[in-house]
Amino acid sequence: MAAREQRQVTSDAGLTKQRVVAEAIKLADREGVEGLSMRQLARELGAGAMSLYHYVPNREKLLDAMIDIVFEEIELPPEGTDWQSAMRRSSVSARQVFARHPWAIGLMDSRTSPGSAHLRHREAVTACLRRAGFSVLMATHANWLLDSVVYGYALQEANLPFDTADEFADMAEDVYLPQLPPGEFPYLNESAAALVTAGYDPAEEFIFGLDLALAALEPLRDPA
Amino acid sequence: MAAREQRQVTSDAGLTKQRVVAEAIKLADREGVEGLSMRQLARELGAGAMSLYHYVPNREKLLDAMIDIVFEEIELPPEGTDWQSAMRRSSVSARQVFARHPWAIGLMDSRTSPGSAHLRHREAVTACLRRAGFSVLMATHANWLLDSVVYGYALQEANLPFDTADEFADMAEDVYLPQLPPGEFPYLNESAAALVTAGYDPAEEFIFGLDLALAALEPLRDPA
DNA sequence: CGTACTATCGTACGTCGTACGATAGAGTGT
DNA sequence: ACACTCTATCGTACGACGTACGATAGTACG
Known part of the structure; x- marks a missing residue:
């Protein structure tokens, strides 16, 4: 009591x-x-x-359940717009969710059977692609590619030793650049230096890759 | 003794x-x-x-060292060919390495500072892209995108509940398809069924996405 | 023959996941 | 009122983990 x-x-x-x-x-x-x-x-x-x-039932199942809740947080591709806008919206949402729960990405590779929210998400994405005129096999290809972009950027983002563009700018000159001496890493040094002045936003970086993938997939649709 | x-x-x-x-x-x-x-x-x-x-010094550092050895196994982009061939070769090698060491992908997200082999790999990739005519910022974009493709496909591959195309074909009808009833998941069911007959090879799936990304990046080079 | 240094490892502590079984309260039938 | 069962709670304990600490034994060198 x-x-x-x-x-x-x-x-x-x-x-x-x-x-x-x-x-x-x-x-x-x-x-x-x-x-x-x-x-x-x-x-x-x-x-x-x-x-x-x-x-x-045990810790593993708890982790499974956590992952599935994470997938529930991802916005499904909305109907009623062109497929690119719909997929962009869903993918951006996914990236935000994985940025909010960075542990989820690392957890996925040991969990082999998708939960129900994961399946529902995949179903909605596949539906969106099929309705846009992708063939069954092409929709599978597109699904893999778009998921790879989301997971890949999320994974790289989770690896970054800083969280925001400001934080990067703050630490770059004192911490990161010295680790990239121009003698040994001329190109990386050049890149890092350029990014300090240009600013650095993982979210924009993601949009670049996502839009490139979406545009590359566009001509692979069958004519509607 | x-x-x-x-x-x-x-x-x-x-x-x-x-x-x-x-x-x-x-x-x-x-x-x-x-x-x-x-x-x-x-x-x-x-x-x-x-x-x-x-x-x-401790288990964490051991894991860091293991990851770096894994990166050492990845082939660097060779010089003397066009950038697409060079990057394709290095990326295919990376995918193979991560398929051989599936634990490495899941480990990366908690390890924030890259080891020396990782840095050497990034340097070589950046060099390849810069020499191919990409601007500093565009090379960064390309680097992120290509790495995302490699990591993303590797991560998805690690999630698959089967390892080979044959194993998928064997289990699909009895195990996977029943989990995707046509009423609830019409599109996923259709996809899975199509993949059973078409065959299924993660390595080919990867090549599809990789080549699409490479082709999409091609027009973003500055004229040589 | 010391004296210092390196590599090896036994022991022990605190933490982890969780099996097992105890307990206490709520609900139900008589 | 009472006995019974069912559900939720948790105390205890076990084996495995990472690793701090300090002991040891072998080697190098004065």
């Missing part, structure tokens, strides 16, 4: 699978996946560690 | 950083990163767990 009251102080509701998974995502956003332990998560929820196992 | 003899039976040489890292990669290839523990790795080397710490 006292325990329940204390639980209510920190979390003010009974445990549910949704609450467990949602809190796990919050925790992973804050601390990374390595910082997400069952004990810590339980503490966050004001519960005992073993209580979680009534809502989630 | 007896211990040393036994060590020599299983590993026949003194410990070195190279040997430790190489064995760690072999172990990760076999068991995945989660299966790579310091104790297991030491056992594999016929040594005590703590002995590893004379060659590697």
Whole structure:
């Protein structure tokens, strides 16, 4: 009873699978996946560690569930516009989601069966492409390519040692450029120096690649 | 002395950083990163767990070193051909390497500072692009896009629940198609069915996306 | 024959995922 | 009222993990 009251102080509701998974995502956003332990998560929820196992069979399944919630956050390609606008919108949304949950990208490669939100997303994307006049096989190609662009940029972005363009500009001259001596890395040094003056925005970088891919796919549609 | 003899039976040489890292990669290839523990790795080397710490400061640094060896395996873009052939060759090599070491992709997102092999690779790629007539900024764009294609396809490939085209064909009808009922996922069902008959090769899928990206970048070069 | 240095590793601590079983409350039938 | 079952909660404990600390033994050099 006292325990329940204390639980209510920190979390003010009974445990549910949704609450467990949602809190796990919050925790992973804050601390990374390595910082997400069952004990810590339980503490966050004001519960005992073993209580979680009534809502989630084990940590792996919890991670699966977290990934699927992440996919739920991705906007589906809207109907009623041209396919490029629709796919751009969905892809931009996906990139934002993965930027918000950087742990999700690294988690994906060990999880081999897609969750239901993932499947729903894929279905909507495929529908959009097919309706735009891509053949079945070409829609598959386009799907792979566009997903690669999203995942690839998200992965590279997660690797960056800085988060914003400003942060990059701040640290570039003192920290990054010295690691790229012109003798050993003339081209990288030149690039880094140019980026300092030009500014640097991963989101714009992504749009460049995405639009190039979309434009390259355009002529591969069958005539509508 | 007896211990040393036994060590020599299983590993026949003194410990070195190279040997430790190489064995760690072999172990990760076999068991995945989660299966790579310091104790297991030491056992594999016929040594005590703590002995590893004379060659590697901790597990994180070991993972960094492993990633860098992986980058060393990637072929650099050769000089003396057109830029597209050179980049295609290097990218295909990179995809093969990541297919051989699937754990490497998932590891990258937590490692923020590139190792020396990674830097050397980026330098060579940038050099290739700059010599082909891309401006400094355009070379950066191209670099991001091409890396995204490599990482993105590698990541998706690592997610596939099957490894080869044959294995897909074997399991598709019994396992995958039933998970995609035509009522709920008409388009995905159609795609999967088409892929069963058309055959399915991730390597070809990659080439499609890569060549599309290369072709899309071609007109962005400055005149040579 | 010391004296210093390097490589090896045994032990121990704190943390992890989680199996097992205890408990307590709620619901239901009599 | 009581017995029963069901659900949710969690304390305890086990084996594996990364690794700090300090002991040891072998080698190099004065």
